[in-house]
Structure formats: structure tokens, C-alpha cells
Amino acid sequence: YKGDYAHFTLKEISEQPDTILRCGGDGGAVEQMAGEIRRAGTAYITGSGTSYNAALVARHVMSKYADTRLEPIIASELPHSPFSAGEGSVFIAVSQSGESADVIDAAAIARDSGARIVSIVNMRTSSLARESDVVVGMNCGPEIGVAATKSFTSQLGIIYKMADIIGGGRAGADFAAVSKAISGILSDHAGIKKLAGELRDVTDMYVLGRGVHYPMAAEAALKLKELTYVHAEGIPGGELKHGPLALMGPGVYAVIMNPADSTYEDTLTGAREIRARGAKIIGISDKNSDVYDHWVELPRVGESSYPLVEMVPVQLLAYYLALEKDTDPDHPRNLAKSVTVR
Numbered sequence: 124y125k126g127d128y129a130h131f132t133l134k135e136i137s138e139q140p141d142t143i144l145r146c147g148g149d150g151g152a153v154e155q156m157a158g159e160i161r162r163a164g165t166a167y168i169t170g171s172g173t174s175y176n177a178a179l180v181a182r183h184v185m186s187k188y189a190d191t192r193l194e195p196i197i198a199s200e201l202p203h204s205p206f207s208a209g210e211g212s213v214f215i216a217v218s219q220s221g222e223s224a225d226v227i228d229a230a231a232i233a234r235d236s237g238a239r240i241v242s243i244v245n246m247r248t249s250s251l252a253r254e255s256d257v258v259v260g261m262n263c264g265p266e267i268g269v270a271a272t273k274s275f276t277s278q279l280g281i282i283y284k285m286a287d288i289i290g291g292g293r294a295g296a297d298f299a300a301v302s303k304a305i306s307g308i309l310s311d312h313a314g315i316k317k318l319a320g321e322l323r324d325v326t327d328m329y330v331l332g333r334g335v336h337y338p339m340a341a342e343a344a345l346k347l348k349e350l351t352y353v354h355a356e357g358i359p360g361g362e363l364k365h366g367p368l369a370l371m372g373p374g375v376y377a378v379i380m381n382p383a384d385s386t387y388e389d390t391l392t393g394a395r396e397i398r399a400r401g402a403k404i405i406g407i408s409d410k411n412s413d414v415y416d417h418w419v420e421l422p423r424v425g426e427s428s429y430p431l432v433e434m435v436p437v438q439l440l441a442y443y444l445a446l447e448k449d450t451d452p453d454h455p456r457n458l459a460k461s462v463t464v465r
């Protein structure tokens with residue numbers, strides 16, 4: 124039921140101040156998952172689409188704040204990789220639906236080669252949950268829009284909780300502050316709506332980020348392409364000069380995932396290179412710069428917490444651009460909410 128909202132996608136984006144507070148639940152499941160990782164020799168993490176982007180963020184967060192190595196694997200690639208989990212390993216499968224065939228197959232291969240299975244799922248009665256040794260619930264309520272929105276921030280929230288348990292609080296996620304920051308973005312997004320109007324005729328967008336903001340850029344590009352059918356690519360900031368710069372020119376828009384952390388200046392350098400070729404820059408940041416043609420202001424949160432808030436403005440931008448382009452945000456063409464085909 125979408126109530127007063129025009130689309131489920133907007134409703135689900137708008138629920139995030141609440142859903143971020145519920146991720147992982149309070150039944151000790153995140154602690155159990157942390158215990159599995161502590162005991163494991165090797166820890167793998169898999170997913171598809173948005174859930175794989177969350178896995179890539181997990182690698183950064185767990186390594187930086189919990190000195191724990193996670194090896195991300197794209198679920199659909201695993202059967203085609205020389206993979207054997209090994210006894211004593213743990214395999215974390217991230218899936219909103221818990222029904223993605225690629226993720227279920229990957230988990231089966233991991234189990235058969237010796238791993239214990241931990242799943243991070245929204246649907247607790249799903250096939251993946253049933254086949255897991257430990258189940259951590261996203262608890263964000265049904266996600267009806269085909270584009271993953273609130274489930275992504277819940278996946279990240281669970282990862283931060285796990286990093287804080289293993290790393291002794293160094294991830295420092297203050298969920299009350301994050302929830303308030305997301306509310307702030309939602310209550311004042313007239314600028315994002317207006318920007319979507321300017322982007323009405325755009326056909327090519329690039330999203331840049333460095334460090335943990337690179338998987339965030341990949342997720343931002345996925346949202347843009349899925350909801351608006353614009354060609355959108357996530358690019359690690361430093362890779363520009365190794366190829367993608369050839370594509371920059373008038374008519375192109377580049378979104379810069381650029382919170383004011385240690386990546387800020389280096390990412391701006393890339394933005395300058397792009398702008399010098401005539402493309403326009405949209406900066407997603409808590410710090411303005413004269414390089415930005417459009418500044419989408421992020422609220423200030425603790426430095427480690429940026430990934431928990433920075434996708435929300437991009438989700439809104441993709442949603443309003445979908446309306447400008449007259450696509451159906453809840454049902455993008457050719458896509459299904461849960462991909463049960465192999």
C-alpha cells in the first residue's frame with residue numbers, strides 16, 4: 124500500500140530514517156554473524172546488483188574499522204570461477220529477496236566446498252534464509268519498487284554494526300544521527316527535483332568516487348540506469364585518465380560522490396579534468412567547491428558514516444529524473460524484483 128505516495132519507490136526512499144534504525148534487529152543475529160567471522164579462516168561475501176555493491180562497501184568498512192578481510196565475489200560469476208571455500212570458512216550472502224537464483228547457487232557451491240553460510244536478507248522466509256546457518260534480517264519491510272533503495276541502506280547499516288562489534292566501535296556508526304541526517308535530506312530536496320528538470324534530455328552520466336565511495340558510485344550509476352534508462356557508469360576516480368576521460372564533453376553530466384573525507388581533494392582533481400572538457404559536474408558533498416555546477420548538499424555526519432547517507436540524494440535524483448523522462452519508476456522495463464532465473 125503506497126498511501127499518499129505517487130510510487131512505491133518514493134515511499135521506500137522516504138522510509139529510510141526509520142528503516143535504518145531497524146536493520147539487523149535486536150535478537151543478537153549481528154553478534155552471531157560477527158562470531159562466525161571471528162572464528163573463520165577466510166570470509167567471503169557475495170550478492171548481485173545492489174547487494175553486490177553493498178558487499179564491496181563491506182570490504183572497505185570491515186578492513187578499515189575491524190581489521191577483517193572480506194573477499195567479495197559477484198554471485199553470478201562464482202560458478203565460473205576457480206572457487207573452493209574451504210573448511211572453516213564463512214560465506215556471507217547478501218540478498219534483499221533471498222530468492223535470487225545466482226545468490227542461492229553461489230551459497231550452495233560455498234556450502235558444498237566447506238563454508239558455513241550467513242545470509243543478510245530482508246525476506247526471512249526466503250529460500251536463502253532457510254538454507255543458512257545464521258540469518259540476519261534487514262527488517263526494512265516489504266520493498267515493492269524494483270529498484271533497491273531502503274534495503275541498500277539497511278544492508279550497509281548491518282555491515283557497520285558488524286564492524287563495530289568486531290572492531291570495538293571504530294566504525295562509529297551513530298544510527299540516531301544518521302537517521303536524522305537522512306530526514307534532513309528528505310525534508311529539503313526541492314533542489315534535487317529542480318536538478319532533475321535540468322537533466323531531462325541527458326543521455327550519458329558518469330559517477331565518480333574513490334575509496335569506499337567507488338562502490339557507492341557504482342550503486343548510484345545502477346540506480347540512474349535502472350530508473351531513468353540513461354547510460355550511467357560508475358568510475359573509480361583515479362581511473363579517469365586511463366580511459367573514461369575520452370568520453371567527457373558537452374552534454375555529459377558527471378556526478379561526484381565527494382564527502383569531505385580523505386578522498387575529497389583527489390576526487391575534485393578528477394572533477395576539474397572532466398569540467399575542462401565541457402561536461403557538467405554535480406557534487407554530492409557536505410563541502411561546496413567552485414568545480415561543481417550543481418552542489419547537492421549532504422548533511423555533516425561522522426566521517427566513517429558517509430556511505431549510510433550519501434545514496435539518498437542520488438535515489439531521489441534518479442526517481443525525479445524517471446518522472447521527467449516519463450519512465451515507470453516502480454517497474455523499470457525488462458527487470459523483475461527478484462531474479463529467480465538462471
Ligand code: M6R
Nearest residue numbers: 172173174218219220223270271
Ligand atoms: O533480492 P536481491 O538483493 O538478491 O536482488 C539482487 C539484484 O537483483 C537487485 O539488487 C537489483 O540489482 C536491483 N533491482 C537494483 O536496484
